[in-house]
Amino acid sequence: MVRINEIIDRLLSYEPKAETELIQKAYIWSARLHRNQLRLSGLPYLSHPLEVAWTRTELKANEPTIAAGLLHDTIEDCEVQKEELAREFGDEVANLVDGVTRVGKISKASKPEIQAEYLGKMILAMAKDIRVVLIKLADRLHNMRTLAYLPEPKQIETAEETMEIYAPIAHRLGIYWLKTELEDLSFKFLKPEIYNRLVEEVARIASRRQEYIARVQSILKEKLAQAEIDAEVQGRLKHYYSIYQKMEQEKLSLEEITDIYGFRILVKTIRECYEALYVIHSFWAPVPGKIKDYIALPKPNLYQSLHTTVIGPEGERIEIQIRTWEMHKVAEQGIAAHWRYKKEASLGQDEADEQFDWLRRLVEFKE
Known part of the structure; x- marks a missing residue:
């Protein structure tokens, strides 16, 4: 506790x-x-x-x-x-x-x-x-x-409500770590057999692919360093519910999904974001239609990042996000990173009006 x-x-x-x-x-x-x-x-x-x-x-x-x-x-x-x-x-x-x-x-x-x-x-x-x-x-x-600890009917009711209402709210607010945990927890109770099997299969595949992931990270670090871009390269396993969604939508088995891992590049400036994108596309071909510029056009929840999917080593598709550290803070904390409340007073009227207008726009936000 x-x-x-x-x-x-x-x-x-x-x-x-x-x-x-x-x-x-x-x-x-x-x-x-x-x-x-x-x-x-x-x-x-x-x-x-x-x-x-x-x-x-x-x-x-x-x-x-x-x-x-x-x-x-x-x-x-x-x-x-x-x-x-x-x-x-x-x-x-x-x-x-x-x-x-x-x-x-x-x-x-x-x-x-x-x-x-x-x-x-x-x-x-x-x-x-x-x-x-x-x-x-x-x-x-x-x-x-x-x-x-709840009875099974209550587990299902709560998980459905979480998946349908609260996870989407976390998404609208841009708090992606919270959204993904709520989705995975809901998935665990709504489809327990599928969830448990997927966890086992992902662990088995992940153990085999550690060398490939390390290789991709090494290539990215080396190429960015050669371009004099100071960057941190992170590899991350996609959350279970998003993997399940992709399997369902594309009618694929887990073995057929090549991009259960995503990569994130963190840099200091917006200029370095675009420079990093150029460098990556110079040695790995981008997949047409898979480049998204959320820096020039941020999402209503303030999310900013460059997204690209490229054909990496051994012909596998690799999803990469590129953002500044400041953008990363907003991506992790969502709107909580934007509005800081001063301890000596409540919101001023201008700030309150701004927040209310933002909430009204967010209510209508659709991906």
Whole structure:
């Protein structure tokens, strides 16, 4: 179980001057209010708000947001009133907790005939403050990580809701690590036999392909260094659900999919992104129609990167992303990397208007 001092230490690692008293007070309140409650896993219920707060620090949240994460279930589960939270923690924290409670009621009260996409749009439109959605996503992530303790019908219901509503919201917000984990966890419970078989097969193939992956990374590093481009080259295994989707869409076996690994190149400047793309295309032929420039035309969720697919060694297709370190931060944290909330005040009106306009555009965002 995550401990409160670990959460505070992580906060101080990116916000050295943070005032932690609010978080410590929220922790004491949460511990008192949830003291007689247990999770189905047998762990104290307090483990859940601690995990939610921990996930929010992964997205560089500030003090009020972390405090709200610790208190996010108190209105719904402990019969605490919003006004009481406002007196003790201020309007900002109270509004966040109330927002999470309201958003949580949307899916619970929804009728089956309401489309999941519409529910996702409702959640985004209703939240107004993006931090509410981020806390709700952190809440859902921990619930999915502990889903095995629920009865099977509830597992399936929760996994379907996560796949259809919450993973797409994480995608819209550009938080791709969160989206992929939610998808993989949902996949695990919705199609357990296929998931387990795929995990085994990927592990078997990956062990055979380590030499090839290292070879591709070595070639990329060498060619970029020769062009005097200071770059980090990363190789990554695609997540299980995306591999499964490709197998289904293209009617391929896992053995027939050559690009279960992707490669990422991180550089310092935008100019180096385009220079790196030119260098790569000078020795590996690009696949027609597979070059995407999200630097010149960013996605509505602020994602920027160059994408290309090339014919690499032994005639295999290789997918490569090229981005700056700053773009990478946005790609990992999504909108959380764009809006930083100052601890001394809530959003100014101009910033609030900007965020609301952005949310409205995001609601209509389609790939």
